Structures are given as structure tokens and as C-alpha cells.
Amino acid sequence: MDEKSSESLDQQALAFHENGKPGKIEVIASKPTNTERALSLAYSPGVAAPCKIIAKDPRKVFNYTAKGNLVAVISNGTAVLGLGNIGPLASKPVMEGKGILFKQFAGIDVFDIELNTMDVASTVAAVKALEPTFGGINLEDIKAPECFEIEEQLKKEMRIPVFHDDQHGTAIVSGAALINACHVTHRKMENIRVVVNGAGASAVACSNIFISLGVRRENLIMCDSQGVIYKGRKDGMNKYKEQFANATEARNLSQALKGADVFVGLSVAGAVTPEMLLPMAKNPIIFAMANPDPEIDPTLARQARPDAITATGRSDFANQVNNVLGFPSIFRGALDTQATQINESMKLAAVEALARLAREEVPENVSIRYGDKAFHYGPEYLIPKPFDPRVLLWVAPAVAKAAIESGVAQRKIEDFQAYRNSLERFQGPSRIFVRSAMQKVKANAVRLWSGEVPRIVFPEGGSTKILRAVSSLVEEKICQPILLGYPERVREKIQKLELRNLHEIPIVYPPQSPHFQEYVLDLYLKRQRKGIHLAEAERLMSDPNYYAAQMVERGEADALVNGASQKYGDAVRAILQVIGTSREGVASGLNFMLLEDRFLLLADTTVNFNPTAEQLAHIALQAARVMEYFDQKPAIAMLSFSNFTGQPGTPAKMKKAAELVKQERPDLKVDGDIQADTAVNPEIIRRIFPFCELKDGANILVFPNLESSNIAYKLLQQLGKGEVIGPFLMGIRRSANVVQRTTTVDSIINSVVLTALESQYLKERRQRRSLS
Secondary structure, eight states: OOHHHHHHHHHHHHHHHHSSSSSSOOOOOSSOOOSHHHHHHHSTTTTHHHHHHHHHOGGGHHHHSSGGGEEEEEEOSSSBTTTBOOHHHHHHHHHHHHHHHHHHHHOOEEEEEEOOOOOHHHHHHHHHTTTTTOSEEEEOSOOTTHHHHHHHHHHHHOSSOEEEHHHHHHHHHHHHHHHHHHHHTTOOGGGOOEEEEOOSHHHHHHHHHHHHTTOOGGGEEEEETTEEOBTTOOTTOOHHHHTTOBOOSOOSHHHHTTTOSEEEEOSOTTOOOHHHHTTSOSSOEEEEOOSSSOSSOHHHHHHHOTTOEEEESOTTSSSBOOGGGTHHHHHHHHHHTTOSOOOHHHHHHHHHHHHHHHTSOOOHHHHHHTTTOOOOSBTTBSSOOTTOTHHHHHHHHHHHHHHHHTTOOSSOOSOHHHHHHHGGGGGOHHHHHHHHHHHHHHHHHHHHHTTOOOEEEESOTTOHHHHHHHHHHHHHTOOEEEEESOHHHHHHHHHHTTOGGGTTSOEEOGGGSTTHHHHHHHHHHHHGGGTOOHHHHHHHHTSHHHHHHHHHHHTSSSEEEEOTTSOHHHHHHHIIIIIOBOTTOOOEEEEEEEOSSOEEEEEOSSSOSSOOHHHHHHHHHHHHHHHHHTTOOOEEEEEOSSSSOOOTTHHHHHHHHHHHHHHHOTTSEEEEEEOHHHHHOHHHHHHHOTTOSOTTOOSEEEOSSHHHHHHHHHHHHHHOSSEEEEEEEESBSSEEEEOOTTOOHHHHHHHHHHHHHHHHHHHHHHHHHHHO
């Protein structure tokens, strides 16, 4: 990085930390505390109840406090990044940042603690005294050799996990990279010769884990600033270096590298020259992990040795050895089993999980986060990317299982698939919601159709977003996709995007389909009295939107999804004209608003400009059926600008709509006219409107017109703390949905999953009717 760009980055970082609220973290209550009653439960006098229970049974602390999800990030600032000994106060920005990574990647809460001591005994005493507060301890940026002594003593004396990430985090991630580098180059771990440059915390930990993975101790040479650590050396030695002293004639790094298979750098920039790589073995493995600048630039390394496989600690080169691949998921698995320590079995389980994950197909949502770059296992991709959401889902269960099997877990996990699925809650409410919908789709398929998942047709078969989404859906076995478009062009796009699991997917070009003329005639007969003549029907059926709708109407597909590259009105028109509405005769748009602990339904968000009371009642009833399908009791709010006035205009319309719903379904909770804040706040209802039926708040919000609903859901989508998915079409005879042009691949996946679920519901309902 040049001096000018470094200065610019420094200025941006300073502004980032200073602007608004200084720093990067805050404490937020996990329970509502905005009423006197809530405060009396959170603190005095109510808080005495859990205190008394914990006093009798200390294990209950995990039931009534945040201990089980709370980690201390502790440093004395003696070895901070590449800055050295800058002291505890100056280390605080780093520790706050570490806390953010715990939260971002594994949902773990953190208090950062900076200790003003460099003494081993006082550090151990201070950390040990914190054991009642925390579920785990992450030691950070403490210099060697003190870091070894501190961790060793704390692990002996504490009954919660203690983990020095500078040692073990780097070791675990580089261990995974080494496994795969050996696999790619057809080497066996027990035969490779390894040279480690550096003898600090991370170098010692890496060497230990390499040996645990099969590297022979006699085949590992460690170097420090004075040269090779060899048997008989006296200067600059300690007990931690002594264990790696080997009998060797080499006395410096250059000599040590002759014939070596692997170089592992955990030292300083520029420690290795291109010439030093020349005598290394074929396909040398070069892990230059000094930060911020590596021991040798990978570009220079490749110029000297084009056959080299390289890794660094930086994101701008291939194979970034980033500790964030390790510590969040490792602690997640340890905390969820209430492990008393993070032992070697758990570390090795994390290594193996990362190595296995790298060999899997990389989903498209990962590629998108890295500028649409395709990743495939090999020399340029040995370990997963830091923003791969699968890391948590692979590593945490592996660590948890190892904790249980090695006897350090105090809490058992019986169903690991359920546990793995539950981890998605840390990646946003939509992940866990959509995961549960996926499971329901698969269960329905097994229960009703011998495992056959819905056939879903995609009119925009050449859309990059659609193809990426379909690739993920095929991987998850959610649907049988049918793509519409020019087969040659679509297959060319599939090949360009390297979506190898789509090569056998059927692609249909409507005018060349054997069903084309049948579809044309069907459309003509259906629309001949609505201005469609035969030639026009043929022209329309050449449009993939119409052809897809006809496939669904004829039962040759179970559902369709479109809209990713066209206006909403154009996409929905074919659906309404070919498939049409259900018996109620009201099509409408529905959005899911996903919150941490529940979800809301918002309607009508896309179709009816100014629906009547009768139409609103039908829309509410349709939304109620959706809510019931997810095993939730509907509570419907007919929204207005007033609370229970019934005055002319919108309030009167919404009041009437509520009455009509009640007539049709007396069992439903429904009320209106009601303001939005009142509808979702039970406290307001209990305090001011005790007569309102929505005692616990509404979970279905029906808006008076398209303006209010569309504005509301799009604002919530951009500014809300929850996530909005949809819109989805209700009131259509068959399953068909239209996504927004601004949609993302993840949003398309969400829409298709719920479309598949809807198609199964409608199909089952039709089958029941035919039997009755």
C-alpha cells in the first residue's frame, strides 16, 4: 500500500470511529423495558426471583442470564496487530472490533476488557476473577512468552473456555489450508518438510497443530530473528522454542528452505526473497502470513516459482488466512455445549471442518459478495472465504460434537441437523424462516408425492440473477426448475457463470415447443371475447410470461416465478389473464415482515390501488389462511389514520372490512379502524383501548390502499430492523409470484421457496376437493 492511499485509509478510519457515537459498540436490552412493569421485572423487585434460584443451583445461571452467550475479549496491549506494545488503552479499538466480529459472524455478545498490567500473575488473577460473568475468555494481543503462561494457567484454573486467538485461530485456519494444499499437490502430511519463520505465539501454535495433523516433528524447522532453532543453541531460547529444536546443519532461513515443501511465515515483511524460493521442492507451498505486508509478495513468489501455491493474511490475494474463519464459530460450538474448555479435539475438529467445506461447491451468494468471482477448490481456493455463511454452519457443529465426545461439554446436543439449522438465526431472521419453509417443502414432498418437489418454471431463463438463484435451489433440492429462453444462449450463460449443476436443466424456447399451438388455441378460446384474436394469441404465447402461465394453468408446471428483469405490471399481466383469480375474485400482494421473534403479514402491497371494504375483507381472509398455514393464529388489523372512529372515508371503509371478515370467520381476531402503532403495540391497546380484540397485537396488517402499503413496506425494507420478503401474489388460482426488478439472488431464493410451499398447499387442496 503506498503512502498516499495509507493516509487516506487512516483518515477514513478515524472518521469512522469518531463520527456519531464514538467507538463501535453499545449495549442493547434484549427485553422490553419501556414500562414501569417491565422495569420491575428486569430489576427490583422482580430480579430477586432468578437470583434466589441461581444461589440454590448455579447451573441455572445459563437459564436466567446472558452468561451462556457472553465472551470477554481481554488484552494488555503488548502485541497489538503490527503495532507492537502500544499499551491497553491504545488497544481498545482493536478489542471493540474483535467484539463486532464475534457478533457479526456468530451472534456472540462481547465485553472488551483492557488490563493495565504486564505481569503474568496479576493478569491471571484478574481474568480468573471474571469467571462468574462470562461463558468464555478470548485472550488477544498479549506478547510471547507471557501469553503461553497466562493461557496455560487460566485453562488449569477456570471452568470456562479460554482461547488465545493469536495462537490458535491462525493455527486452525492455516492448518485447514495446509491439509488442502497437500491434497491439491498430492502430498502426504507425514512426508512434507516444513519451515516456520517466526517463534512467537502464532508460530508455536501453528507448528503444534501441523504436528497434530501428521507433520513429523523432525521434519519441521523453526527460525526466529537469530536464525534456525537447532539442537544445542543457547542464545534467545526458551522452553517453547526448545521443543522445536532439531538436529540440522542449516543455520539461517535461506539454508533451511533448500528442499523444503512448505514455508510458513509468521514474522516480518520482506523476510523472504525470490531467490530463496528457487531451491524449494516442486509445487512449493508458501504461506506468507505477516501482516499487513507478507514475508514475500505472492506476485514475486509466483514469478520466481510459477508452480507455487500461496496464501497470505490479506484479502487482496488468494487464500486469505483470516482468523474470523475460526474463533466466532469455535466459541459458538463451545458456548452451545457449555464446554469447560476448548481442547485439542475441538481445535482439530474446526480444522477438518474448514478443510472439508473448501472442497464443496461454492454457492452463488458467496460469489456475489466477492464481485461475482467464481470459486472452485484448487490452488487458488484452499480455504473458505470469510463472508461464506456456511462457515458457522459447518464449524460450530463440528466443535460442539468434539466437545461432547471428548467429555468437556456440560450440555448435550441430541439432534445435530436441528442444531445446524438453528444456527441460521444468527444470519438474520429470513434465514431461519426460509430454512423452516425449505424443510416444510421437503417434508410435504415426502409425505404426499413420493419425494417429488414442485416443478417451477422461470420465464426469465437468461437472467443472471435467476440462474444463480436456481443453482442454489437445485443444490437444496427445493424444486425442479424449467427455464424459458433460447437454449443456446441460456446454456452459454450457464457455462459462463460456471453453474455446473444446471447443465441438465430443461430449457424451452416457446415457439419451438411441441405444445405451442395447443397453448395458442387455449389462450384464444379463453380471451376471444376480450379482444384477443388468433394471431394475437400466437404473438402473446411467444412471450415467455404467457407461455409459463399456460404451463402452470395446464398442470405441466406447478408454479412460476418472474419479474427479475421487467416491470411488475408486465410480469403480473400474463398471470391474471391466463391463470386468473380464485373464487373470491381478488388478487393482491402480500409481504412478510420478519422480526427476531415473530413475523407479520402486510397486504395489499402491489395490486389494488383503492380496494373496497369487500375486497379488503377477502384480502384479509386470504392472509389469515397464509398465517394459519404457518401454524400461527391470525390477528388482523384494518389500518387507518384513526383509532375506532368509523368516520366517513377510510376509517368507515376499514371498519366495515373488519365487520365483513367477522361475518365470514367469527373465529378470527380482527379489528379496525386502527392506527398502525396501536395495532402492533399491545401496551397501547391494554392501556387506552381495552375493548380492542387485538390484545396481544396484530400479526396481519391490512392497508387501506396501495399508496400506504407500498410506501410502508418499502420503508420497512430499507430502514426497519426486521427483514421484508416478498411481495407474493394472493388470490390466484395457481401458484405464481412476481419478484421486484431490484431483487437480489437471496430474495429470489426466498420467493421461490415460499412459492414451492404455496404450490404444494394448493395442489393438496385440489386433491382433497376432487376426493370429496
